[in-house]
Amino acid sequence: MVFDAIRKKWLQLTPEEWVRQHVVNYFITQQKYPASLISLEKEIELNGIKKRYDVVVYTKELKPFMIVECKAPSIELSQEVLEQASRYNLILNVDYVFITNGLNDQLYKAGVITNNLPSFNEL
Numbered sequence: 543m544v545f546d547a548i549r550k551k552w553l554q555l556t557p558e559e560w561v562r563q564h565v566v567n568y569f570i571t572q573q574k575y576p577a578s579l580i581s582l583e584k585e586i587e588l589n590g591i592k593k594r595y596d597v598v599v600y601t602k603e604l605k606p607f608m609i610v611e612c613k614a615p616s617i618e619l620s621q622e623v624l625e626q627a628s629r630y631n632l633i634l635n636v637d638y639v640f641i642t643n644g645l646n647d648q649l650y651k652a653g654v655i656t657n658n659l660p661s662f663n664e665l
Contacts, residue, residue, distance in 0.1 A: 543555060548577055548580055557644075561643060562582065565642055586633050597609070597610035598634060602665065608637065608640055609627055612643075612644075614643065627639045
């Protein structure tokens with residue numbers, strides 16, 4: 543079990559949850575994103591189908607800024623994973639799409655891979 547400080551509850555520590563918790567910790571401690579502007583596992587509707595994203599980070603103006611798709615370390619970051627996150631982005635319209643399996647990360651801005659994830663102060 544692991545305590546999720548964002549959702550304020552204990553969760554089963556699955557491999558995917560391990561990745562999600564580490565990514566959120568990185569965003570809060572290293573990138574200085576306020577925990578209050580991070581949303582985890584919320585439901586959205588896409589073409590009449592209910593989907594659940596892993597992580598969305600918001601700007602100070604409460605605009606979705608980045609979507610994160612977390613996979614277990616045993617799952618390869620593939621085109622399919624990127625397409626899953628990109629489908630969610632049809633609804634959220636974020637600037638950054640971040641996919642990770644905890645071992646490897648890929649960050650995209652406007653569909654192009656980048657290494658420049660802005661800190662919260664740079665937003």
